[in-house]
Amino acid sequence: MSDLFPLTVRGATTRRRGKVLVGPVDLTLSGNGACVVIGPNGSGKTTLLRLLHGAARLSSGTIDWACPMAKARRAQAFVFQRPVMLRRSVLDNIAYPLIIRGTSRAQARAQARDWAERVGLGDMLDRAAPVLSGGEQQKLALARALIGQPKLLFLDEPCTALDGSAMREIEQILTDAKAAGTRLILSTHDMGQARRLADQVVFLLRGQVHESGPAAEFFETPRTEQARAFLKGDIVE
Amino acid sequence: MSDLFPLTVRGATTRRRGKVLVGPVDLTLSGNGACVVIGPNGSGKTTLLRLLHGAARLSSGTIDWACPMAKARRAQAFVFQRPVMLRRSVLDNIAYPLIIRGTSRAQARAQARDWAERVGLGDMLDRAAPVLSGGEQQKLALARALIGQPKLLFLDEPCTALDGSAMREIEQILTDAKAAGTRLILSTHDMGQARRLADQVVFLLRGQVHESGPAAEFFETPRTEQARAFLKGDIVE
Amino acid sequence: MKMAVTTSFHNSGLAEVLLPEIMKDLDLEVQLLVVGTGQALKLGRAGDVDAILVHSKAAEEVFVAEGFGTHRREIMYNDFVFIGPSADPAAIAGADSAAASLQKIATAQAPFVSRGDDSGTHKKELSLWVAAGLEPAAFGDWYKAVGAGMGAALNTASGMNAYILSDRASWLNFGNKGDLALLYSGDPVLFNQYAYLPVNPALHSHVKTDLAQKLEDWLVSDRAKELIDSYQINGETLFVFNAKPE
Amino acid sequence: MTDLWDGLAQALWLVATFDPELVEIAARSLRVTLSALVVASAIAMPLAALLAVRRFRWRRVIIAILNALMGLPPVVVGLVVYVMLSRAGPFGVLGLLFTPTAMIIAQVIIIVPLIASIAHQSLRDLWQDYHDLLISMNVTQWQKIRTLLWDTRRALLTAALAGFGRAIGEVGAIMIVGGNIDHATRVLTTAIALETGKGDFALALALGFVLIGLAVAVNLAIHWLSRTEREGRW
């Protein structure tokens, strides 16, 4: 927690074939709670999250954690927009992060069973993960990310495929994690969810941070024209 | 339109390794407009849509269109929950359905350019489709489905990855299509969207049709306990 | 012990008669490596076999002179024969010498398959052409140097219906005769001497000299003489034992 | 060991001096193998796509057999082709035995299962991706095959290269059907076998190194050429 943050991003940029996907981004994140990244489709939310996590290559600029990079990486987990299912059973998927850290198989499975229960997958432990429904895959990815008790959890639109009650449950789990000291960085298109979870907001537009600040402030009195339009659901130019 | 419907489903069931995923489903769909399939995660929405479309194998029961099966299939299109991107450019992806029907390459591309513009992908025609962002992929899938002017369009949670304004635009496109006589069968977790688009509602629970009827009626006065709970966003048992 | 032998010797089938007897008499298991003459000499030079049995006098003498073999012991001989299409377009059947039949083939420009692999048979064939006053290097398309073992060359000749020089044993044992027939034989220049060469233990200490010696003694014995001389295929005697006692 | 160094030195020498005989047989090797490759690819790739796309009763059995045929003993292939093409055989009248055409036929038989198997793997994986979409679009069998072949062309290149390598290095079959006739059907591999039989291991190795160098060069060239496309990430 405190040993990861503050996170300092200076001029971070990702390019592909000369085209700038994201950046330059300057950002400082500190303290606890959830930082919600919002922005129109293709504005670079996914790319930014991956960049912060170290899963995408930085073309220029720097990203510095309060501790060495390797240590910071180990304390993080990521739930991807399109969850990746290992070609194994649900149980083995959830237990996987523990097993690669050397936890005994029996213990890992016991914990995985717990987590499957908590996200509502308790009755399909032996099912092959790739055949799960969209929502079930998202739940699995979340359980798999949380089982390792990360200090920082990235979530890329984690509730898109969930039904109403599952969304509420997952939000509850996230709020609990937050209270227990896990720091969240998540992207979402659901402004309701953003309001419920966010302590801090980053508003992206065309690959750049257009506005950022405390959540209450941003949602009440957005400073820029574009943020106001986005919150109303209008097209942002 | 009229030559596809009424659709009559009798005892349709899908099993995998003995386990019933969906069914038995009895259903009759007729007339124009949109039929919205709702239900909790894993209730079988995706499976039912695929079953109706003929993309999943029927284990027992019958699905009858008002015209021969082969003809009915040709008049349909499907937007999958996880859009499939052909490993080609955005333009070639959208043009693909026309090209396989024998439209000349130039004409297909011209139309594809139009549709890309309409869904908001106009400035990334030459990008490789697999690198698109989640929302962009959904838009592409939609344009690709609509370009063939299907009489019946299946949409499996088509707006989950879209931002607010894109969602509004897509809903407008769908409403226009509906007005032009295209019949829609879509699933969604967004009850707001369901209310906006639905003429008829099918509420699935554990693989079976729990309740179905005209949209207005269903949303105002759901007949069953479970439907009421679901609409409130409570856990449905 | 391991012995490298030429394809033609092995194809004759004589090995299958001799080896069990050797096993019986000497309690010695001889493992045969069936390779081309050149390769057999090569294996001997490298010390990978204990002895070799080949039929290419000049090369053998060099082998011994260079010290790779202790000595050269002649064991037996058979003979070469001319094979060709049964219709015999070059009419060599009535020729009075090997040289004459070769001249007829060259004149008729009838297809002729040459081993072309530097083997004992090939060298013999070349020397025969020279003896007939002809120069193989100047031949036209009808002369096919196939670069293959005896069996493969016979297969090719059979496929092309061409003339070929073969040792009698390989020919008699050959199963894919097709339209081919034995057309000429008997000229003494066609004799084909087989010799036994033990590998020099001074160069390769691991060589089983004692076993090689035992085998040599057996090969020149009366017992071997009887077996070799009485070996027949289709009623034809193939080999003539001619080892001289030391 | 000296043979190895001698071989390397000779290989360099042969290549550096453009030894005319080497050039002749190397060119023949390439010509025969490339012809075989084109024919085999034209057969194997659509076949592989068909096996990926169509579900029929014996599909898995056919795939298993195709896998098994990857190991078709070249000598047996050579024999069968020989028997077929020999004058006593059904195609004897064509007079193809001991010609480069016969060698091409044998090579095609040997590499079709290899190319088909390797291609099938990639095609099947892509088909798993595309399956839902193409099925839902009512694409005809033939269009499915074309789409898959086109979109997986880079992997197909690997399959073709594998076939090329196998064909150019093959000797058992073409020795039998080609006959290793000097200036007519002698190629690199049969020349190597010949020199081995002669006991001239150094020359045999030299030719072998030239052959390997040729195969590696073709592979690197193709990989390098397909590099531009790779940038697109698929």
Next chain:
Amino acid sequence: MTDLWDGLAQALWLVATFDPELVEIAARSLRVTLSALVVASAIAMPLAALLAVRRFRWRRVIIAILNALMGLPPVVVGLVVYVMLSRAGPFGVLGLLFTPTAMIIAQVIIIVPLIASIAHQSLRDLWQDYHDLLISMNVTQWQKIRTLLWDTRRALLTAALAGFGRAIGEVGAIMIVGGNIDHATRVLTTAIALETGKGDFALALALGFVLIGLAVAVNLAIHWLSRTEREGRW
């Protein structure tokens, strides 16, 4: 043509009567090839996984070379192994030449590139799926390799079967290093070559059919055994 039918008839006869000589050499073929397969798989599969998982400077070049080596001419492999194992060579003291061990070594060299290339294809595709997740989990290189190998085991089976087929049908190399010694190093393919040289095509073809039958049987058996698992759809 008659040779073909004779061959088939003889093949049936040999198998039906359990001809002791056939059983001996077929068993030796299987023993040698299976040993080579185990060793080669143990080398090739982790190598393939490493090439899928690690990005280093020469990665693509190594993959291209591996592809090229799929076509390593068996005769050349045989020669190199011979030179190494010969009494005059560096490993001569081991006395391995003309033993089944030498044949296994040659086969391993021949099939490692084949198995690695085919395995690499599947591993790379799975890695594209898994990449993000495993990277984000800070999985060590070795764990990545283990995870990939385990989750793609069915495709690896295909790679192994391809290697098996290639090895059991190979003759050029094992002829040189094994020597085709009766009752010691004679296997099916060298026996076929021998009978071909004798012009006994029918017997050669018969042995060839037995060999092909063996390869097909092994393939079908494995495919059938892995069927249960297939049901899980991956």
